[in-house]
Amino acid sequence: MAFGTRGDVFPIAALATAFSRDQRQYNVILITHYAHESLKLHLEAENVSFLGVSTPPVLSVAQDDTTSSFKGPLFNLHKKAIQEKHRQECLLAVERVLEDSVSTGKDFILINFFALEGWSLAELFQVRCIIAAPYVVPYSAPSSFERKFSAEFPLLYKYFQEAPADKLCWKDVIHWMWPLFGEDWASWRSDYLNISRLPSTDPITGLPTWYQRSKSPLLLYGFSKAVVECPGYWPSNTHICGFWCLPMEWQFSCDECKMSTNNNRLCGDHYDLQLFLELDSDHRSPIFVGLSSVGSMGFLRNPMAFLMVLKAVLEGTGCKFLLLTCGYEPLESAIQHIASTSPSYSQSQSNCKDCKILFNGRLFCFYGSLPYSWLFQRCSVVIHHGGSGSTAAALRAGVPQIICPFMFDQFYWAERMFWLGLAPEPLQKHHLVPEDNDATSIEQASQALMKSIRSALSSDMKSRAYETATTIIQEDGVGEALKILEEDVTSSAMPEIET
Secondary structure (H helix, E strand, C coil): CCCCCHHHHHHHHHHHHHHHHHCCCCCEEEEEEHHHHHHHHHHHCCCEEEEEECCCCCCCCCCCHHHCCCCHHHHHHHHHHHHHHHHHHHHHHHHHHHHCCCCCCCCEEEECCCCCHHHHHHHHCCCEEEEEECCCCCCCCCCCHHHHHHHHCHHHHHHHHCCCCCECCHHHHHHHHHHHHCHHHHHHHHHCCCCCCCCCECCCCCCECCCCEEECCCEEECCCCCCCCCCCCCCCCEEECCCCCCCHHHCCCCHHHHHHHHHCCCCHHHHHHHHHHCCCCCCCCCEEEECHHHCCCCCCCCHHHHHHHHHHHHHHCCCCEEEECCCCHHHHHHHHHHHHHCCCCCHHHCCCCCEEEECCCCEEEECCCCCHHHHHHHCCEEEECCCHHHHHHHHHHCCCEEECCCCCHHHHHHHHHHHCCCCCCCCCHHHCCCCCCCHHHHHHHHHHHHHHHHHHCCHHHHHHHHHHHHHHCCCCHHHHHHHHHHHHHHHCCCCCEEC
């Protein structure tokens, strides 16, 4: 069960297919948003079923000016309604899966951090719950959480504090479980699932389950020990596996390119893109720019200003940019507007149907998708939003990064790459995607971006990126996660309780 954007869901899907391939006795089902239905054929090829929910991967209060009135109380009501619908669909989906299956005693639900419904549903149906995420937990407990928790639930606090390290204990709560102890989750558990309001409490008395202690849940992290160490204050059953790379065939928008890249070439329809990726007369590779779901999340409110920043940087440097639009229609419309109003632009510049070439041939705008593992090797720098997938691909490719974070774990990755010497200091949002298209905003943003590019292209940063890649490419993140998962789920059955 995995919810969220592509970067949240696809790595979990990769684990699901690997597990299904190796453990044929299991019936593997991926429950996620219908928005990710492009996974369906890839999953079915590995005997993994796709079960969709209708709720959207993300909610944005403002993707354009027309939604500016849809904020505050009205938006909160809308969000609450979608949340209730989402949880009801999750319950129905898990009911459908588990009621149609013959239990082996080793059934389990694997969730990511945006599928916390799965924890309570696993408790309801008395199966194990395992957590897996390609990034460090994207939310932190408020600084006052422990103080308020100990005051409101003194016995439960004592229960978790006194638990042995290998059992469900305070480390698990403070690391990732803490949202489950809020009133919102408590109401859903009691009113809709008819289980105890709080985890690890008796449904009748509401007291801690002193008579039983569950094992600390397995927590798999899909990143490399070369960039993130496992500190002692994390839960005892936490494992850092290595990055979970997606199969290349999942990442092509063009079937012909999928076949052609066996020879490290794109198809004939994308020959212009192939040429753009090759070294220019000054022996320079293009700089990649891609913001993934940032647009759909409502952060790219002025695509024209963003394009003007790139134009100013191109004029101030000798570089060239490859921009992936990631399916964000307002950005593609802005690109089309520039192309249609530019005297120097001609569609004959490119035979590529899903691309536009702007600014004297130095900005290649591509509307499709390509595997980052293939693409980043052909770029000199990767400018991105700090998503775990983009970060991992740039690390494996051994190229410097420039990161402009917007939310959640993106700030962690931006700071981490900077601290490791693999990226300049993180860009502020208005230095890449300013909201205003005035000359001052564009000038300030372009100067900041040019400074970051000069830093990223320094010999020290390029060497550091190359050295890190030599370590990371030796890892098999999916394989390691699969090994740990198989050892854990095949060696024990639910429940794992100490009485």
